[in-house]
Amino acid sequence: MKSPAVFIESFGCQMNKLDTALVGRALEEAGFRPAARLTEADVVLINTCSVRQHAEDRVLSHLGHLKHVKAQRPNLIVGVIGCMAQRLGDQLLEHEAVNLVCGPAQIPQLAELIRQTLAHQDKQAAVTEKIRQPVSRADDSLDRFELAYGAGDGQIPGQAFVRVMRGCNYFCTYCVVPYVRGPEACRSPEAILEQVRKLAQKGVRQVTLLGQTVNSYQYRSGAKTTCLADLLEATAQVGGIEWVRFVTSYPADEFYAEILQAMAASPKICRYLHMPAQSGSDRILQAMNRHYTAAHYLELIEKARAVLPDIAVAGDQVLAPPGYDRRQAPGRHDSG
Ligand code: SF4
Numbered sequence: 001m002k003s004p005a006v007f008i009e010s011f012g013c014q015m016n017k018l019d020t021a022l023v024g025r026a027l028e029e030a031g032f033r034p035a036a037r038l039t040e041a042d043v044v045l046i047n048t049c050s051v052r053q054h055a056e057d058r059v060l061s062h063l064g065h066l067k068h069v070k071a072q073r074p075n076l077i078v079g080v081i082g083c084m085a086q087r088l089g090d091q092l093l094e095h096e097a098v099n100l101v102c103g104p105a106q107i108p109q110l111a112e113l114i115r116q117t118l119a120h121q122d123k124q125a126a127v128t129e130k131i132r133q134p135v136s137r138a139d140d141s142l143d144r145f146e147l148a149y150g151a152g153d154g155q156i157p158g159q160a161f162v163r164v165m166r167g168c169n170y171f172c173t174y175c176v177v178p179y180v181r182g183p184e185a186c187r188s189p190e191a192i193l194e195q196v197r198k199l200a201q202k203g204v205r206q207v208t209l210l211g212q213t214v215n216s217y218q219y220r221s222g223a224k225t226t227c228l229a230d231l232l233e234a235t236a237q238v239g240g241i242e243w244v245r246f247v248t249s250y251p252a253d254e255f256y257a258e259i260l261q262a263m264a265a266s267p268k269i270c271r272y273l274h275m276p277a278q279s280g281s282d283r284i285l286q287a288m289n290r291h292y293t294a295a296h297y298l299e300l301i302e303k304a305r306a307v308l309p310d311i312a313v314a315g316d317q318v319l320a321p322p323g324y325d326r327r328q329a330p331g332r333h334d335s336g
Contacts, residue, residue, distance in 0.1 A: 012049025
């Protein structure tokens with residue numbers, strides 16, 4: 001008998017795409033076949049995003065479509081994974097099309113959940129009960145999962161994304177990340193560097209260190225604290241790695257000078273800062289619960305240019321469309 005074929009669709013940000021790639025490789029190793037399209041699949045997984053209302057609406061409309069597909073193919077298993085799975089949990093499981101719901105922290109269990117759903121044709125759910133509870137360092141299942149299935153980015157040869165932290169401790173009013181990915185939890189530098197070395201051995205030359213507020217990366221072990229600047233330097237020293245990048249930075253002073261110095265000291269650390277301002281209006285920034293002013297953001301850019309005159313700066317901005325009603329609350333958009 002042929003092994004079940006899995007079709008995965010990604011509806012989200014870079015973190016979401018990274019999870020999709022990890023899940024795809026893990027399921028292949030667990031004996032599932034990748035399906036190139038829905039029509040060839042026994043199992044369809046939708047990796048969801050909650051950051052934009054629009055992204056959730058797209059998923060719900062897609063589930064509506066899958067409900068009709070399932071009317072013709074009742075054995076098709078539909079799984080919802082990612083942020084929306086964590087946010088809506090049982091509510092999603094009640095959807096007629098959905099067989100399986102799995103939160104971002106439970107992806108290492110996904111192969112087993114699919115097997116159980118296929119065997120019993122019933123509904124399965126695995127999400128984190130108390131999402132704001134600090135993650136215990138003793139639970140390294142996500143770390144091991146990342147280490148085992150991290151690989152080069154399928155789209156751009158020679159490059160890979162490496163997650164250095166999960167969750168977020170900021171509570172920007174428009175963003176759902178703190179509620180679906182939990183509090184900030186940093187991976188140990190040892191685990192990160194082991195993954196980078198493994199990737200370099202597989203031919204990866206450019207590594208992008210990934211975190212929702214990557215500049216606040218901080219790992220304490222005994223008397224030693226490793227910050228993002230240390231991590232950038234150590235990553236740049238891994239044999240075979242030619243370029244190191246990091247996204248996304250929050251406009252904060254924390255470790256800022258150290259990070260700029262690390263960039264100046266190593267030609268391998270790309271002179272690129274992805275630091276979303278979100279708005280140029282202090283009133284809107286305050287409404288967004290962003291902890292800086294427009295002037296402070298510009299000051300940070302000036303500081304960066306003083307150390308690295310050729311630095312490139314990128315980020316999201318909310319641009320008011322013509323006719324925008326200023327009394328409206330700010331809408332949802334990208335995190336960072
Ligand atoms: S927008 Fe970024 S900093 Fe703000 S809560 Fe979301 S992930 Fe955290």
